[in-house]
Amino acid sequence: MNTSPLFTLTFLGTSAGMPTRERNVSALAVKTVPGPGWLLVDCGEGTQRQLLRTRLRPRDLAVVCITHAHGDHCYGLPGLLESIGLAGRTEPLTLIAPDAVRQWLQATHALTNARLPYEVRFVDADTWQWQNGPDATLRIERHALLHRVPSHAFRIEVEQTQVHLDAQALGAAGLPPGPAWSALRDGQDVLFDGVPGGRLRSADFTCAQTQRVCAVIGGDNADPALLRTACAGAQLLVHEATFTQAVLDKVGPQWMHSSAQMIAAFAQSVGMPNLILTHLSARHCKPDGLADLRREAAAHYHGGLWIADDLDVFTLDAHGKVGKQTPAGDGGAGLAI
Secondary structure, three states: OOOOOOEEEEEEEOEOOOOOOOOOEOEEEEEEOOOOOEEEEEEOOOHHHHHOOOOOOHHHEEEEEOOOOOHHHHOOHHHHHHHHHHOOOOOOEEEEOOHHHHHHHHHHHHHOOOOOOOOEEEEOOOEEEEEOHHHEEEEEEEEEOOOOOOOEEEEEEEEEEEEEEOHHHHHHHOOOOOHHHHHHHOOOOEEOOOOHHHEEOHHHHEEEEEEEEEEEEEOOOOOHHHHHHHHOOOOEEEEEOOEOHHHHHHHOHHHOOOEHHHHHHHHHHOOOOEEEEEOEOHHHOOHHHHHHHHHHHHHHOOOEEEEOOOOOEEEEOOOOOEEEEOOOOOOOOOOOO
16 A cells, blocks of 8 residues: 555645734645645735745646635735746636635736636536546535635545556466556456466456545634534644634634634544644744644644644645655745746
8 A cells, every 4th residue: 555645735824814924824735646736725915925935836736725705815816826827827727716706806807907828717616526537536525614704614535546466466377577467457357378268357366455535624714513524534634723712712703713722622522633723813923822822722632733834844644644744945946837
């Protein structure tokens, strides 16, 4: 079984509402295997500048998912799309977003005379799927959350089936490596005089192994319990922890965000193996504030717990294990095509 990462997540922005010196506003790049390219979940102002500090290639951007139509989650989209066009992109790009984002983007393009040299395929639906043959699937489901405007989480699931040959059994049967092996791997029976009956059955010499991994990436949300269905069978939850509970109690519920305590308690209740917190209020971005968030979350959740910084890179493998890599750092591939 392949143990290489099926998900690689690069946090391009982890601040709530407005940028700080250390953190940009919301954007998260997700590379899946299998997949058509990498995905971008939210695109706050300055996202394309953050991409310049990574090795992600915009020419490989396949899908943009916008959780909701607040500026810190989408104001970077027109600039990114136009820059990709100026760099020579011609392949279509899928945009999964609320209709308000489509209307705003169309108005922005019209008023600024922007002409993209590629098609943006807008999707306002709760399910989108990419498939590469019968054995490789990427599925994105959208789940409604509670916020001041319609907001969603994206359940991103990949499934990959690999067929392995029993080389030892084929060797014992006397069939030398070659095109016949490939045919057996592809499910075809093979004629071979060296065995009784003169035929080798593919089913006798192959074994199919399926890998399935799922991550849930939430938008702004005041009710984590709405994610219960989305989180069933998932190995990772990425969710906002804008405030500690004490600060949320002080500022009041009108902002409709989650505290670290709220999302940690929910993740524990559904048995979520891994939790990454993001979308932090500026008041929590200093070391003391981060320590408060971590302490509060750890008191209510006992799985793998991280608080994301900008340019942090996390991986998720077929066994549901999350690993943290060296931050993306400066000097990446940028907008080169």
